[in-house]
Amino acid sequence: MADIGVLSAHLLSGFQKELFTRLAEVGHGEMRPRHGAVMAYIAPAGTRASELSERSGQHKQVVGTLIDELERLGYVSRQPDPADRRAKLVVPTELGRDQMLQAAKIIAEIEDGFARRVGTEKFSAFKEVFAEIARTYG
Amino acid sequence: MADIGVLSAHLLSGFQKELFTRLAEVGHGEMRPRHGAVMAYIAPAGTRASELSERSGQHKQVVGTLIDELERLGYVSRQPDPADRRAKLVVPTELGRDQMLQAAKIIAEIEDGFARRVGTEKFSAFKEVFAEIARTYG
Numbered sequence: 001m002a003d004i005g006v007l008s009a010h011l012l013s014g015f016q017k018e019l020f021t022r023l024a025e026v027g028h029g030e031m032r033p034r035h036g037a038v039m040a041y042i043a044p045a046g047t048r049a050s051e052l053s054e055r056s057g058q059h060k061q062v063v064g065t066l067i068d069e070l071e072r073l074g075y076v077s078r079q080p081d082p083a084d085r086r087a088k089l090v091v092p093t094e095l096g097r098d099q100m101l102q103a104a105k106i107i108a109e110i111e112d113g114f115a116r117r118v119g120t121e122k123f124s125a126f127k128e129v130f131a132e133i134a135r136t137y138g
Numbered sequence: 139m140a141d142i143g144v145l146s147a148h149l150l151s152g153f154q155k156e157l158f159t160r161l162a163e164v165g166h167g168e169m170r171p172r173h174g175a176v177m178a179y180i181a182p183a184g185t186r187a188s189e190l191s192e193r194s195g196q197h198k199q200v201v202g203t204l205i206d207e208l209e210r211l212g213y214v215s216r217q218p219d220p221a222d223r224r225a226k227l228v229v230p231t232e233l234g235r236d237q238m239l240q241a242a243k244i245i246a247e248i249e250d251g252f253a254r255r256v257g258t259e260k261f262s263a264f265k266e267v268f269a270e271i272a273r274t275y276g
Contacts, residue, residue, distance in 0.1 A: 001266075002269060002272075004149065004245075004248070004268075005150065005153045005178070005245065006178055007265070007272050008146045008150035009150055009178075010272045011142065011146050011272045012143065012150055013275070014272070014275020015275070016143065018275075019143065036143065036147070040143065040147075056147070057151040057152070107141045113274075114274070117271070117274065122263070122267055123267065125260075125267075126263075126264055126267040126271075127139060127145070128139075129256050129261065129263075129264040130145045130268075131140060131145060133149060134148045136251075137149065137152025138152070
């Protein structure tokens with residue numbers, strides 16, 4: 001049987017193709033899988049770039065470039081953090097919030113499809129083990 | 139709970155960091171995670187580039203560039219396919235075969251660690267569901 005690395009790479013690549021094809025169909029055709037490192041981890045009220053880097057496991061510089069791209073595309077804006085004037089928050093715009101909502105809907109549908117395929121109980125046990133294993137990487 | 143995409147991305151990134159750090163410790167410091175799209179799918183007797191592209195889900199052109207890099211690093215060579223003189227096979231060199239052996243050992247150790255953590259039975263059920271779900275993406 002394929003190892004965990006091959007399985008993760010294969011699932012991630014198929015999942016991203018499906019998600020970003022369907023996002024394009026609902027008006028988010030400029031989103032690319034790499035933007036997920038920001039959009040998947042951003043809170044509606046904004047998140048610091050350093051936290052996006054930590055949560056996504058991507059280098060700070062990579063995350064900075066992605067935020068630049070997303071700012072140009074109109075998905076996020078950099079705003080001063082009310083809690084710390086020296087810090088900045090990356091905040092989703094209205095377009096960004098719509099993308100997050102659409103992505104959440106599509107992802108829920110994809111996971112429902114998997115759950116129907118393998119059985120709801122088996123799928124939820126699968127996700128629990130997945131989360132536990134992923135957690136070992138911090 | 140995090141979705142399948144976030145979990146896959148997180149597990150893959152941690153797994154790759156561990157694998158490639160440990161490969162560097164056994165003399166394969168020039169290997170990069172991107173090279174996995176070739177080295178994880180290559181047979182000891184060689185594999186066609188088109189099949190590496192299909193199996194890894196990476197674009198043909200990307201795989202071509204990776205093969206060029208791996209050829210320069212001494213891990214693979216392009217050789218005529220004995221079954222079809224017009225076709226070429228990507229064949230691991232002795233260095234490439236050592237990398238494949240070391241990677242297989244390290245991956246087995248990583249998976250053993252996961253199995254001990256969550257329990258052998260739960261881990262093997264997890265991998266079965268993982269493979270079934272990954273298969274839906276072809």
